[in-house]
Amino acid sequence: MVSGSTAIVTGGGRGIGRAICRELAAEGATVVIADIDESEMAETAALVEEEGGRAYPVETDLRSFEDIQDTVDEVLAEFESVDILVNNAGIAGPTAECEAVDPDEWDQTMAVNLRGPFLMCRQVLPVMKEQSYGRIVNIASVTGKRPLTQRTPYATSKMGVIGFTRTLAAEVGEDDINVNAVCPGSVDGPRIDRVFEAKAEAQGRTYEDVRGDAEAESPRRELVQKEDVARTVSFLCSPAADRITGQDLNVSAGKVMY
Ligand SMILES: NC(=O)c1ccc[n+]([C@@H]2O[C@H](COP(=O)([O-])OP(=O)(O)OC[C@H]3O[C@@H](n4cnc5c(N)ncnc54)[C@H](O)[C@@H]3O)[C@@H](O)[C@H]2O)c1
Structure with a gap:
C-alpha cells in the first residue's frame, strides 16, 4: 500500500528519481529523498509539496556507509518506519574499452550502483522484518540483461543489481x-543525451545517429519516458503486486523482451 507509507527514494533529486518521488507522493506516501545533491533535492521537495505531497530531503552520499546509517537512523527517528525503499540512484560510469577503464572509476561505479543498494537494504531490512512488511524496488536497466560494449563497469553493476534482487527476494x-527490479530502456532526457554524446564521440559518429539507433531498437520506435518508470515502481508497491517478487520488469518500449 503506497498511501500512508514512508518511502525512501535514493537519487530522488532529478531525472527518474524525481518522477518516482512525485508519483509515490501523489499516491499518498511521505517521500524521503536521499541524494548527494542538495539543491536538486530541494527542487524535488518543492515540486512534491506544490503538488500537495509530503517530502523530506536528507543529504546522503551512497558511497559512504556512515551517511547511509545516519540517513536511515534519521528517517526512523522521524517517521518510525520504512515501508518502501527505491534504490534508484546510479551513475553511468566511464565509456571506454575494458582495458582503458580506470580502476578507480570501476570502483566508483560499483560503489554507487551496487554497494549503495546493498547498504540501503542492509539498513532498512531490520525494520521491515520487524514490521513484517516492505517493498523494495531496485532500478536496474536493460543493460543488466544484455551486454553494452564500452560500458563494462555500468553493465556489470546492473547485472549485479538483478542478481542481488533475486537473491534478496528469496531471503525475505x-x-x-x-524485492523487484525495474529495467528501463533508454529514458528520454539530459542523462541519456550525455550517454549518446559520449558514445558518438567514442565511435566517431553523430549524436543523431546514435539516438536514431536507440529508437530503432524499440518495436514502438521510441525511447521511454521517466513517468513510465515511476508508474511501474508505484504498481510494484501497490497491493496489486503483492505476489510479484524477485522479478526484473522491463520498461523499455519493447526493446528487450526477456
Ligand atoms: N536515464 C536512462 O536512460 C536510464 C536507463 C536505464 C536505467 N537507468 C537507471 O535509472 C536510475 C536513475 O537514472 P537517471 O537517468 O534519472 O539519472 P540522473 O543522473 O538524472 O539522476 C541520478 C540521481 O542520483 C544522484 N546520485 C548520484 N550519485 C549519488 C551518490 N553517490 N549518492 C546519492 N545520490 C547520488 C544524483 O545526484 C541524481 O539526483 C539510475 O540507476 C540509472 O542507471 C537510467
Whole structure:
C-alpha cells in the first residue's frame, strides 16, 4: 500500500528519481529523498509539496556507509518506519574499452550502483522484518540483461543489481518483503543525451545517429519516458503486486523482451 507509507527514494533529486518521488507522493506516501545533491533535492521537495505531497530531503552520499546509517537512523527517528525503499540512484560510469577503464572509476561505479543498494537494504531490512512488511524496488536497466560494449563497469553493476534482487527476494519473502527490479530502456532526457554524446564521440559518429539507433531498437520506435518508470515502481508497491517478487520488469518500449 503506497498511501500512508514512508518511502525512501535514493537519487530522488532529478531525472527518474524525481518522477518516482512525485508519483509515490501523489499516491499518498511521505517521500524521503536521499541524494548527494542538495539543491536538486530541494527542487524535488518543492515540486512534491506544490503538488500537495509530503517530502523530506536528507543529504546522503551512497558511497559512504556512515551517511547511509545516519540517513536511515534519521528517517526512523522521524517517521518510525520504512515501508518502501527505491534504490534508484546510479551513475553511468566511464565509456571506454575494458582495458582503458580506470580502476578507480570501476570502483566508483560499483560503489554507487551496487554497494549503495546493498547498504540501503542492509539498513532498512531490520525494520521491515520487524514490521513484517516492505517493498523494495531496485532500478536496474536493460543493460543488466544484455551486454553494452564500452560500458563494462555500468553493465556489470546492473547485472549485479538483478542478481542481488533475486537473491534478496528469496531471503525475505516470508517476512512479506517483496524485492523487484525495474529495467528501463533508454529514458528520454539530459542523462541519456550525455550517454549518446559520449558514445558518438567514442565511435566517431553523430549524436543523431546514435539516438536514431536507440529508437530503432524499440518495436514502438521510441525511447521511454521517466513517468513510465515511476508508474511501474508505484504498481510494484501497490497491493496489486503483492505476489510479484524477485522479478526484473522491463520498461523499455519493447526493446528487450526477456
Ligand atoms: N536515464 C536512462 O536512460 C536510464 C536507463 C536505464 C536505467 N537507468 C537507471 O535509472 C536510475 C536513475 O537514472 P537517471 O537517468 O534519472 O539519472 P540522473 O543522473 O538524472 O539522476 C541520478 C540521481 O542520483 C544522484 N546520485 C548520484 N550519485 C549519488 C551518490 N553517490 N549518492 C546519492 N545520490 C547520488 C544524483 O545526484 C541524481 O539526483 C539510475 O540507476 C540509472 O542507471 C537510467
